[in-house]
Amino acid sequence: MTESVRLAKRIAALVPCSRREAELYITGGWVKVDGQVVEEPQFRVTAQKIELHPKAAPVPVVPATLLLHQAAAATPQLPCAKTHAADDPSGLRLLKHHFLHLTQCLPLERGASGLAVFSQDGRVTRKLAADAGSIEQEYVVETAGALSTDGLKLLNHGLDYNGKPLPPAKVSWQNETRLRFALKGVQTGQIAHMFQAVGLQIVSLKRLRIGRISLSKLPAGQWRYLMPSERF
Numbered sequence: 001m002t003e004s005v006r007l008a009k010r011i012a013a014l015v016p017c018s019r020r021e022a023e024l025y026i027t028g029g030w031v032k033v034d035g036q037v038v039e040e041p042q043f044r045v046t047a048q049k050i051e052l053h054p055k056a057a058p059v060p061v062v063p064a065t066l067l068l069h070q071a072a073a074a075t076p077q078l079p080c081a082k083t084h085a086a087d088d089p090s091g092l093r094l095l096k097h098h099f100l101h102l103t104q105c106l107p108l109e110r111g112a113s114g115l116a117v118f119s120q121d122g123r124v125t126r127k128l129a130a131d132a133g134s135i136e137q138e139y140v141v142e143t144a145g146a147l148s149t150d151g152l153k154l155l156n157h158g159l160d161y162n163g164k165p166l167p168p169a170k171v172s173w174q175n176e177t178r179l180r181f182a183l184k185g186v187q188t189g190q191i192a193h194m195f196q197a198v199g200l201q202i203v204s205l206k207r208l209r210i211g212r213i214s215l216s217k218l219p220a221g222q223w224r225y226l227m228p229s230e231r232f
Contacts, residue, residue, distance in 0.1 A: 002046060002047075003046070004044040004045060004046050005044065005045060005046075006041060006042055006043070006044065006045075007022075007026055007031065007033065007038060007040070007041060007042070007043040007044070007045050007050075008022040008023045008026060008041035008042070009022070010045055010050055011025055011026065011031060011050065011052065014050060014052070015052065017058065020058075021058035022041070022058075023041040024058040024059060024060060025052060025056050025058050026038065026039060026040065026041045026043075027039055027041065027061055027095070027097050028056070028057070028058075028059065028061055028095070028097075029093055029094075029095045029096075030052060030053040030055075030056035030057075031050065031051070031052055031053070031056075032049075032050070032051040032053075033045060033048050033049070033050060033051075034048045034049050035049070035051075039095060039096045039097065040096075061095055061097045061098070063119070063120035063121040063122070064092070064095075064098040064119070064120055064121070064225055064226075065117065065118070065119040065120070065121050065124050065225070065226035066079045066098070066102070066117070066118045066119070066223045066224070066225060066226070067115065067116075067117060067213065067218065067223055067224050067225070067226055068083075068115075068116040068117075068118065068222075068223035069113075069114065069115065069116075069215060069218040069219060069220050069221060069222055069223070070108055070112075070113055070114060070115070070116040071113055071220055071221050072111055072112060072113040072204065072205075072206075073111075076104075076107075076108075076116075077116075077221065078102075078118070079099065079102070079118055079223040080099065081094060081096070081099075083221055083222050083223055084222065084223060084224070085218060085219060085222040085223060085224045088224040088225060089224070089227065090224060090225035090226070090227045090228075092225045098120070098225075100120070101120055102118040102119065102120055103118065103119055103120070103125045104116065104117065104118050105117040105118070105119055105124065105125055105128040105129070106128055106132060106135075106137070106186075106210060108207060109188070109189075109191060109192070109205060111205070112205040112206065112207060113204070113205070113206045113207075113220070114139070114205075114206040114207030114208060114215055115207045115208065115209065115210055115213070115214070115215045116207075117210065117213075117226075118223075119226075124226070124232070127232060128210075128232060131232075132185065132186075133184060133185040134184055134185070135184065135210060135211045135232060136182050136183065136184050136209075136211060137182065137183060137184070137186050137207060137209065137210050137211075138180070138181070138182040138207070138208045138209035138214075139180070139181055139182075139191070139205060139206060139207050139208060140174065140178060140179070140180045140206050140208060141178065141179045141180075141181070141191070141195070141202055141203075141204070141205050141206075142177055142178050142202070142203040142204040142205075143177055143178070143179060143195065143200045143201065143202060143203060144177070144200070144201045144203050145199050145200045145201045146199050146200075147198055147199055147200055148198045148199040151198030151199060151200070152171060152172075152173075152198075154197065154198055155169060155171040155179075155181065155194060155195075155198055156168060156169055156170065156171050157169065159193075159194055159197055159198075161187060161189075161190050161193055161194070162187070166183075166190070166194070167183070167184055167185060168183075169181050169182065169183035170182045170183070177203075180208075182209075191205060210232060211231075211232035212230070212231060212232060213226070213230060213232055
């Protein structure tokens with residue numbers, strides 16, 4: 001065979017199955033061309049060896065949610081195949097489809113590091129958007145400067161932002177320069193404003209947790225899948 005055809009057409013003839021089923025096999029990562037997984041139905045083939053995984057199923061790829069340990073950088077990092085954590089406990093197969101149409105949920109402050117969430121799952125994106133005011137986020141902040149009188153008390157409760165009182169937070173010292181705190185309804189610029197109001201400057205800001213999902217031991221710059229059993 002010298003004339004190339006779309007991989008989906010070849011699979012449809014080999015299985016045999018419908019063209020739609022063939023596309024699902026391919027985007028699901030079940031098809032190899034000369035020993036290499038190919039996930040693009042439009043990939044052109046001629047006389048290459050085509051293999052379909054014995055456990056292949058023609059079902060749509062389930063939308064994924066990716067949890068990234070974002071490094072502090074001017075340009076936000078995006079998850080990619082190269083930075084997938086080797087010890088990802090989810091057991092999910094890495095697919096190119098999982099990097100399409102990702103929405104970043106509850107974006108980090110500019111220059112901050114820590115837990116970042118990217119999702120294709122409408123249930124996840126809607127929940128994190130709708131419940132942003134009630135989902136607790138936990139941070140650790142490296143600070144400089146001198147804390148004002150009653151500054152710790154004010155950080156816990158008593159500050160305003162954009163003309164409105166802020167809800168109570170849970171703030172405590174970890175050491176002489178580092179504060180750990182948890183709060184709900186985090187607004188853009190709010191954290192920097194809170195610390196400036198009590199005489200402190202932020203040296204570094206890291207998000208450790210969103211709701212029930214924590215950064216845990218995920219290495220910096222790497223990501224893992226949100227497991228089906230996990231909930232924010």
